[in-house]
Amino acid sequence: MQRILKYIISENTTPVTILDFLKKEGFSRHILSSMKNTPNTIILNGERGFGRSVLKPQDHLIVTVPETESGENIIRTKMDLNIIYEDEDILVINKPADMPVHPSAGNYENTLANGIAWYFAEKGEDFVYRCINRLDRDTTGALILAKNPLSAAILSVQMKKRQILRTYLALVDGLLPDSGTINAPIARMEGSVITREVNFGTGESAITHYERLAAGKEYSLAELHLETGRTHQIRVHMKYIGHPLPGDYLYNPDYRRINRQPLHSYQLEFTHPTTGKVMLFTAPLPIDFISAFYSNPLK
The missing domain is CATH 3.30.2350.10 (Pseudouridine synthase)
Structure with a gap:
């Protein structure tokens, strides 16, 4: 999914090239390379910008993150999805039991990916399936999906650095x-x-x-x-x-x-990939989990 971000360069910012600025914002090499090969992805003060253009305080920078992949090969399957949160960059789902996260042999139409493909098709939006924290088929609860290449890159780095609690x-x-x-x-x-x-x-x-x-x-x-x-x-x-x-x-x-x-x-805590705010999400326990525990009396 294509993402457009707008930046107003802070008064406290030391002059820096657009390329270095975007790297600090979490743009991966792959994203920067795709932008280089796509016209008009960088607009600086209303005109075309380049990686080596220097940003100064109060500059207005508009960056388009192009979509580089396709989700067309995923079969769309209508499902009742329990969406905890959604914005331009992320989707947080409460995944039920008996649902694989990704399509695989014997599981081509019954996965979370199939339900997500249907969900965005109904909204008339293109979507590439990018799952950040994977769960086993029968494990339930909170799961993060990235809605564009930038949020996926930033959240993947957070996962590798164990910053997603x-x-x-x-x-x-x-x-x-x-x-x-x-x-x-x-x-x-x-x-x-x-x-x-x-x-x-x-x-x-x-x-x-x-x-x-x-x-x-x-x-x-x-x-x-x-x-x-x-x-x-x-x-x-x-x-x-x-x-x-x-x-x-x-x-x-x-x-x-x-x-x-x-x-x-049960709970995910992480830094939002574009706003930098701390996000905390909780997924309610499923009924079978609660029933299994309370079917044996508390001590």
């Missing part, structure tokens, strides 16, 4: 300790393309912090924070310390109270 809630078997940190590397299990395990020989660094919020007869309610983002990290780590998530078909297929792993992306 993610809070998860999960139900786990047994009485979880009050709090703790799991520092155990994770690798793909030999002979499987999906299942992961803790492996101190071949695994990649993985760190999870947890705190017990409440306890029931069978389950504990845990709050979890990730320092890393390995595949199935929470599910693998909780099994490793003897408190797996119930209903997890890979790591603990106990479906007595819930038929999928009760893991929820």
Whole structure:
């Protein structure tokens, strides 16, 4: 989706080239290269600007970020989407269970990407699917989509630098300790393309912090924070310390109270990619998660 940004250069700004200014604003090399090959993407004080043009205080700069990709190959599927927030740069969704995030073999029309493609087609807007924080198929909760190349570039950098703070809630078997940190590397299990395990020989660094919020007869309610983002990290780590998530078909297929792993992306905190404001979003817990916990009485 094309994005147009307008800047008024501050009185306190030291003269700087447009190219250096845009780099500081988070424009990636790929975006700057696409702008170079697209006419009229930079307008300085009403006239065409160039990367080496020097900006001075009170200059007016209009920048068009061109769309460089296409979302036409994603099949549009009508879905009821739970949108938490939307503006020109981001879309925050409360993802339900049993919904893959991306199309894959056997999942061509039932993914979040298909629903998003339909949503923007109905609005008459072009949209390229750019998911920032990925969730497993049965993991629910808050998920960020970038609506243009610039917001995607800036948010991706925040993810790599661990500046997007993610809070998860999960139900786990047994009485979880009050709090703790799991520092155990994770690798793909030999002979499987999906299942992961803790492996101190071949695994990649993985760190999870947890705190017990409440306890029931069978389950504990845990709050979890990730320092890393390995595949199935929470599910693998909780099994490793003897408190797996119930209903997890890979790591603990106990479906007595819930038929999928009760893991929820509860809260996301990050800096908005263009305004610089701190954003905080919370996704309400799904009914099956709540029911599973309260079906075993609190201690």
